[in-house]
Structures are given as C-alpha cells and as structure tokens.
Amino acid sequence: MAYWKPREILERAKEFGQYAELAAQNDALNAAAICSYAALFWAARAALAYEGFSQSTWEHGELRSKFTHELIQGRKRYQRQFGTWLVNAYSLRNAAQYQLVIPKSKEVKRMVHHAKEAIKKIEEAINQ
Numbered sequence: 216m217a218y219w220k221p222r223e224i225l226e227r228a229k230e231f232g233q234y235a236e237l238a239a240q241n242d243a244l245n246a247a248a249i250c251s252y253a254a255l256f257w258a259a260r261a262a263l264a265y266e267g268f269s270q271s272t273w274e275h276g277e278l279r280s281k282f283t284h285e286l287i288q289g290r291k292r293y294q295r296q297f298g299t300w301l302v303n304a305y306s307l308r309n310a311a312q313y314q315l316v317i318p319k320s321k322e323v324k325r326m327v328h329h330a331k332e333a334i335k336k337i338e339e340a341i342n343q
Contacts (some may be wrong), residue, residue, distance in 0.1 A: 218264070218269040218270075218271065219264070220264070221261045221262070221264040221265035221341050222261070222341060223333065224257060224260050224261035224264055225258060225261035225337065225338055225341060227257045227259035228253075228254050228255075228256075228257035228260075228330075228334050228337075229254075229266055229334055230336050231244050231250045231251075231253035231254035231330075232250070232251070232254035232258075232330050233258060234246070234250045234328075235247050235250035235251040235253075235254055235289075235326075235327045235330055236327055236331070238250055238300055239251075239323055239324050241304055242320070244311070244318045244320060244323045245311040245312070245317070245318065245321075246311075246315060246325075247326075247327055248307045248308050248310070248311035248312075248323050248326065249308050249311055249321045251304055251307070251308075251323070251326040251330040252304040252307065252308035252326075252330075253308075253325045253327070254298060254330040254331075254334060255301050255304045255330050255333055256275070256278065256304075256330070258330070258333050258334045258337045259278055259282040259297075259301060259333075259337075260273060261276060261277070261280065262280070262286055262292070262293070262303060262311050262340065262341070263281060263282060263285070263286065265337075265340065265341050266285065266286060266290065266292070266310070268281060268285065271272055271312075272290060275276065277296070277306060279301050279302060280331070281297040281298075281304065282298065282301065283301075291299045293336065293337075293340075294318045296329075297333055297336075299329075300326070300329040300333060302332070303326065304329070307322065307323065307326055313318075313325075
C-alpha cells in the first residue's frame with residue numbers, strides 16, 4: 216500500500232478546517248467541533264509523516280501520543296499547546312458526537328481557530 220505524502224495529508228486537514236470554519240460561522244457547533252478535531256488529527260498526521268512516521272492507519276490515542284512524545288517533547292518541532300489542542304479537540308469532538316450536550320460557542324470557535332493555526336504552522340514546517 217502506498218502512503219500519502221505529507222502535503223497530501225495536510226490537504227485533508229485543510230478541507231476539514233474549512234468546513235469547521237463554515238460550520239462555526241453558521242452556528243452548527245457540533246459539526247464545527249467534529250471538523251476542528253478532524254483538522255487537527257490530519258494536520259498532526261501530516262507532521263508525523265513528514266518526520267518519517269508513516270502508517271496506513273492511526274488510532275486516535277496512538278496518534279496523539281506519538282505526536283506529543285516525538286514531535287513536541289522529543290524533537291521539539293511544535294509548541295506544547297499543539298498537544299493540548301489535540302487532546303481538548305478530541306474531548307470536544309466526543310462530546311459533540313456522542314453526548315446530549317451542546318458545546319459552548321466560544322469553546323468551539325476557539326478550537327476552530329487553534330486548528331487553523333496548527334495547520335498553518337505544520338504547513339510552514341513541511342514547506343521548508
């Protein structure tokens with residue numbers, strides 16, 4: 216099986232990021248939460264692929280752990296807050312997708328912003 220290139224993976228992150236923004240603008244908070252996590256997940260996956268950690272599939276916890284341990288703590292490629300955003304976005308996504316709660320607008324919009332920022336930083340790293 217051929218692996219995707221980091222830039223190809225990042226394009227998927229950007230797509231989810233665009234839909235997260237669109238959903239947030241239209242007060243579709245559950246969709247925005249789900250898409251912002253997906254954007255962060257795929258951005259982290261692109262960063263890992265760029266650093267040589269390519270897999271055909273990633274479990275959520277496995278990806279968060281590898282990104283944090285290898286690229287934040289180990290190689291110090293990204294700020295600690297990126298790992299925090301990934302964890303928080305996962306929790307927000309789970310609440311939006313599986314629980315009978317409505318996420319807070321401010322929290323969701325902040326996560327959408329974080330996803331956009333993470334994508335930008337990872338894209339800068341990949342394009343160096």
